Amino acid sequence: MRLLTERVEQVTAEHLDAMERQGPPVDLVKAYAEPIPALMICELLGVPFADRELFQRHAVTVNSNDATPEEKYAAFAGLQGYLGELVRAKRRDPTDDLLSDLTTGDLTDEELTNVGVLLLGAGVDTTANMLALGTFALLSNPAQLAALRAGPGLADRAVEELLRYLTITHTGVRTALEDVELAGQVIKAGDSVAISGQAANRDPARFADPDVLDLRRPATGHVSFGHGVHQCLGQQLARVELRVAFPALVTRFPGLRLAIPAEDVPLRTNSDIYGVHRLPVGW
Ligand code: HEM
Numbered sequence: 001m002r003l004l005t006e007r008v009e010q011v012t013a014e015h016l017d018a019m020e021r022q023g024p025p026v027d028l029v030k031a032y033a034e035p036i037p038a039l040m041i042c043e044l045l046g047v048p049f050a051d052r053e054l055f056q057r058h059a060v061t062v063n064s065n066d067a068t069p070e071e072k073y074a075a076f077a078g079l080q081g082y083l084g085e086l087v088r089a090k091r092r093d094p095t096d097d098l099l100s101d102l103t104t105g106d107l108t109d110e111e112l113t114n115v116g117v118l119l120l121g122a123g124v125d126t127t128a129n130m131l132a133l134g135t136f137a138l139l140s141n142p143a144q145l146a147a148l149r150a151g152p153g154l155a156d157r158a159v160e161e162l163l164r165y166l167t168i169t170h171t172g173v174r175t176a177l178e179d180v181e182l183a184g185q186v187i188k189a190g191d192s193v194a195i196s197g198q199a200a201n202r203d204p205a206r207f208a209d210p211d212v213l214d215l216r217r218p219a220t221g222h223v224s225f226g227h228g229v230h231q232c233l234g235q236q237l238a239r240v241e242l243r244v245a246f247p248a249l250v251t252r253f254p255g256l257r258l259a260i261p262a263e264d265v266p267l268r269t270n271s272d273i274y275g276v277h278r279l280p281v282g283w
Pocket of ligand 1: 126223229233
């Protein structure tokens with residue numbers, strides 16, 4: 001993933017150039033937060049970026065709480081159909097990318113299609129929200145924004161702290177395989193437990209002043225990428241993108257500011273992945 005840094009820097013700079021050409025105000029979600037992670041995951045997997053409209057819409061519907069179960073299934077099936085065709089094309093005519101590489105292993109078309117669905121879906125609708133919501137958090141905390149602008153060396157820590165502070169995903173539910181005692185409570189084998197990464201990441205016993213955004217704190221140990229065997233497979237890709245994209249944005253536009261009142265920013269409360277629907281900015 002580290003080898004990708006240069007390409008992420010290039011893609012990021014191109015999007016900042018385009019924002020400059022367009023002039024303010026710009027919706028940061030459309031102009032910056034969505035296309036950069038989407039382009040990177042497309043290049044890695046070998047998915048045509050030109051099809052982004054289609055698969056981004058499906059990926060958003062799969063995570064949406066406004067969609068009915070039927071609509072979610074249809075969106076998932078749409079992604080499967082799209083990637084299934086692509087997998088068959090890669091088998092016939094391999095190119096230099098991850099999906100083509102995986103066709104040389106012993107995965108069936110169905111397995112490979114589902115790997116593709118998971119990677120593409122998780123790749124387009126997560127980092128994008130982190131970037132947009134993270135920028136909103138920085139704009140709402142001017143001292144922190146100034147610290148990041150003054151010291152791009154702070155980027156690694158800043159990204160971990162923003163991941164902790166915002167905790168954009170729900171980890172969901174786990175089922176105990178055996179009786180487990182946790183903080184004086186016995187969770188019986190077979191019982192289901194809803195996990196709150198948000199609560200864990202704001203546990204005052206683990207992080208001092210947890211409700212404060214402090215980019216200088218060593219926020220390692222947060223659970224924003226989950227924990228254990230199912231910990232996020234894409235976390236190093238997300239880190240590379242975020243470590244480049246936040247400092248690049250705030251240094252390119254020293255006067256970056258919200259173009260609408262903070263309370264009017266539409267929050268993405270209708271999705272399993274938290275964020276903002278739009279983030280109009282000026283500079
Ligand atoms: C800031 C961005 C991201 C966040 C906050 C995030 C968060 C998470 C979380 C919390 C989990 C664990 C889910 C669970 O335990 O049930 C997870 C799993 C996963 N993530 Fe991410 N993710 C991000 C970016 C990505 C990207 C860019 C990719 C793809 C390249 C990706 C691919 C995956 C996959 C494949 C899994 C499932 C791993 C497994 O079940 O073994 N994620 N992610």
